[in-house]
Amino acid sequence: MVDWTHERYAAAAVTQIERMAGTVEGADFTTQVPTCPGWDLRQLVTHTGGVHRWAALMVGELAAERYDRAALEAGFAGLADGELAGWLREGAGLLDEALTAHPGDAPMWAWGGDRHVRFWSRRQLHETVVHHADAALALGVTFDIPEDVAVDGVEEFLDILPYARWRPEVRELTGDGETISWRTGSGAAWLITLGPEGFAYERSAARASATLHADTAAELLLLIWHRGELERQRMDGETKLLRWWADHSMI
CATH class of the missing domain: 3.30.1050.10 (SCP2 sterol-binding domain)
Structure with a gap:
């Protein structure tokens, strides 16, 4: 059984973001995403990468309240298709830098019950896992979720x-x-x-x-x-x- 710590969650989140970036590299971003009705692959990727940056910003500043995610995501509309996979990978670095700058028990705002930095390392791992699955299912490619991550x-x-x-x-x-x-x-x-x-x-x-x-x-x-x-x-x-x-x- 894996002993999940804040540091392990952060490292696993980076791994999953990089895997998702590899899945969407060179894809047709107009591909519809059946598991997210109304979204195409571009919307899925910009949403996921936007959430990473939103979390990184709040964690980096140990935010005491929620930041406006919609305003942040509005700035990503101009990304070219060829930039999206690299932009997603770049977000992994930003998130990792923010998460590893603070101990997991540092208090901050979170929408769940665990109002500490560690909420965000865990949440970003699983946010990415599920949206990677969305991308893979839309593109018809194989993917796997490690069983310890899934549990x-x-x-x-x-x-x-x-x-x-x-x-x-x-x-x-x-x-x-x-x-x-x-x-x-x-x-x-x-x-x-x-x-x-x-x-x-x-x-x-x-x-x-x-x-x-x-x-x-x-x-x-x-x-x-x-x-x-x-x-x-x-x-x-x-x-x-x-x-x-x-x-x-x-x-």
């Missing part, structure tokens, strides 16, 4: 989900003790319990009201980020509960 990505999703306040449906992820199990063929398994005030999760293969099976944690990660088809997966028990969770956990 942490599943838990990061569950950690940040309650704070996605721009999605009112998330506040409805409550219940009276119903349980959802996510199980993978690679051995990783999680148990989610719905309570009156929200949900909690733990690593467990215990029986549940409903169970979703995936071959790997990487496959599960894409499913919970709605980058896969739930109906193609094996589901046991109260399958309506799994569909309800999927509808209410989209962020």
